[in-house]
Amino acid sequence: MSTLRITDGQVLLPDMRVVDADVLVDREEGGILDVGRDIDADADETLDASGGLVMPGLVNAHCHVAMTLLRGYADDKPLDAWLQEDIWPAEAELTAEDIRAGAELGMLEMIKSGTTAFADMYFEVPTLVDAVDEAGLRARVGHGVVTVVKDDEGAQVDIDESLSVAREYDGAADGRLSTAYMPHSLTTVGEEYLRESVAEAREDGVPVHFHANETTDEVDPIVDERGERPLEYADDLGMLRPQNFLAHCVHVDESEIDLLATRGAAAVHCPASNMKLASGMAPVQRMLDAGVTVGLGTDGAASNNDLDMFDEMRDAAMIGKLAADDASAVAAGTVVEMATRGSANAIGVRSGVVEPGANADLIVLDLDAPHLAPAHDLVSHLAYAARGSDVRHTVCDGQVLMRDREVLTMDEAEVKERARTHARDLVARAEDA
Ligand SMILES: N[C@@H](CCSC[C@H]1O[C@@H](n2cnc3c(=O)[nH]cnc32)[C@H](O)[C@@H]1O)C(=O)O
Ligand SMILES: [Zn+2]
Numbered sequence: 001m002s003t004l005r006i007t008d009g010q011v012l013l014p015d016m017r018v019v020d021a022d023v024l025v026d027r028e029e030g031g032i033l034d035v036g037r038d039i040d041a042d043a044d045e046t047l048d049a050s051g052g053l054v055m056p057g058l059v060n061a062h063c064h065v066a067m068t069l070l071r072g073y074a075d076d077k078p079l080d081a082w083l084q085e086d087i088w089p090a091e092a093e094l095t096a097e098d099i100r101a102g103a104e105l106g107m108l109e110m111i112k113s114g115t116t117a118f119a120d121m122y123f124e125v126p127t128l129v130d131a132v133d134e135a136g137l138r139a140r141v142g143h144g145v146v147t148v149v150k151d152d153e154g155a156q157v158d159i160d161e162s163l164s165v166a167r168e169y170d171g172a173a174d175g176r177l178s179t180a181y182m183p184h185s186l187t188t189v190g191e192e193y194l195r196e197s198v199a200e201a202r203e204d205g206v207p208v209h210f211h212a213n214e215t216t217d218e219v220d221p222i223v224d225e226r227g228e229r230p231l232e233y234a235d236d237l238g239m240l241r242p243q244n245f246l247a248h249c250v251h252v253d254e255s256e257i258d259l260l261a262t263r264g265a266a267a268v269h270c271p272a273s274n275m276k277l278a279s280g281m282a283p284v285q286r287m288l289d290a291g292v293t294v295g296l297g298t299d300g301a302a303s304n305n306d307l308d309m310f311d312e313m314r315d316a317a318m319i320g321k322l323a324a325d326d327a328s329a330v331a332a333g334t335v336v337e338m339a340t341r342g343s344a345n346a347i348g349v350r351s352g353v354v355e356p357g358a359n360a361d362l363i364v365l366d367l368d369a370p371h372l373a374p375a376h377d378l379v380s381h382l383a384y385a386a387r388g389s390d391v392r393h394t395v396c397d398g399q400v401l402m403r404d405r406e407v408l409t410m411d412e413a414e415v416k417e418r419a420r421t422h423a424r425d426l427v428a429r430a431e432d433a
Contacts, residue, residue: 057116113388
């Protein structure tokens with residue numbers, strides 16, 4: 001066996017207690033072996049965590065990672081106009097090389113800000129799979145399907161692509177990659193297409209991930225046309241099942257919250273995107289109280305505009321209190337749980353906790369910054385004061401991806417330069433089209 005020992009730090013345990021301990025990791029299997037003060041083992045590699053907090057890597061449960069290329073390209077518009085006027089025309093020009101450049105930039109940002117696993121809905125999944133493999137992260141990936149603007153043949157091609165990449169790449173990158181079938185939303189994919197394709201995914205045991213109840217503009221037409229709530233419709237289509245996870249869930253009523261809880265489908269809260277597009281305030285505390293699994297995601301960088309999950313935790317706590325009109329709602333421990341175990345459960349990976357048997361997806365946060373002094377309560381700091389730039393080391397699947405703020409799996413300067421070039425050319429093509 002080959003081992004990694006993370007030494008001399010404090011460790012955040014699954015019950016949110018912080019203790020002085022080392023963590024021993026199996027580098028080959030990529031799992032956590034032991035957590036404790038007196039582990040009796042010589043390790044092949046060590047990582048110094050003195051003055052730091054060892055904690056689970058954050059899990060970004062809803063993202064479009066290559067959208068980093070469109071960061072700052074179109075802001076200050078509601079969802080509909082933003083997608084139709086700016087984002088979709090630009091995305092129509094995307095090439096596989098663009099996706100690769102954008103995905104590498106996004107993963108560089110994730111590794112540097114302490115995210116070790118993510119769920120991604122986008123195009124050119126085989127290219128993303130390669131990029132994830134090289135970056136060393138863990139991901140559940142899928143091809144986003146939109147049928148409404150396509151003829152029947154085009155719609156079928158899109159669906160087949162999504163189902164076939166889900167089948168083909170599950171378990172790739174030494175098991176760090178998993179997949180899902182990803183119809184974009186209940187309004188952008190037609191009913192018959194959804195009914196058939198979701199049944200097919202289910203037969204194959206493939207999870208389903210989609211955007212749901214993000215804006216009232218998306219909810220109202222379903223209610224008007226069908227006389228039922230969107231999640232009742234989704235349930236009728238077989239889309240609310242335990243492995244499945246829904247992005248946003250902003251405008252959900254009590255009956256829909258109950259449906260999520262009883263069916264066991266997870267919600268992924270995306271507070272920054274919901275605020276920026278003025279989509280609304282998700283009833284996060286009510287979903288948690290009802291027993292819904294809630295994860296946390298950034299959504300794409302074009303509606304956030306970064307992929308820093310520490311930012312997202314703070315946003316979730318803040319908007320969660322406003323939504324509940326209660327300062328005790330969505331408390332510090334709740335958002336930390338949401339960004340770690342909640343997200344991991346939502347996307348179906350055994351990460352998000354520092355305990356023996358879990359995936360060795362860990363980060364070490366440097367506690368030395370002025371904004372982290374004094375240290376009355378480290379869980380409070382994680383939710384309200386820490387930043388992605390406080391992350392010192394990042395480990396995924398037992399491999400050190402960043403040591404002392406140096407990313408080992410990518411050339412940072414090259415990745416940034418390539419992304420700048422691809423973004424500039426992409427926007428020029430979109431504006432010529
Ligand atoms: N194959 C589809 C693409 C779907 S990928 C997923 C899509 O989600 C879009 N997207 C990004 N953020 C959001 C959001 O907040 N709500 C809904 N869609 C979003 C993103 O721009 C991308 O087009 C097609 O042919 O158009
Ligand atoms: Zn999204």
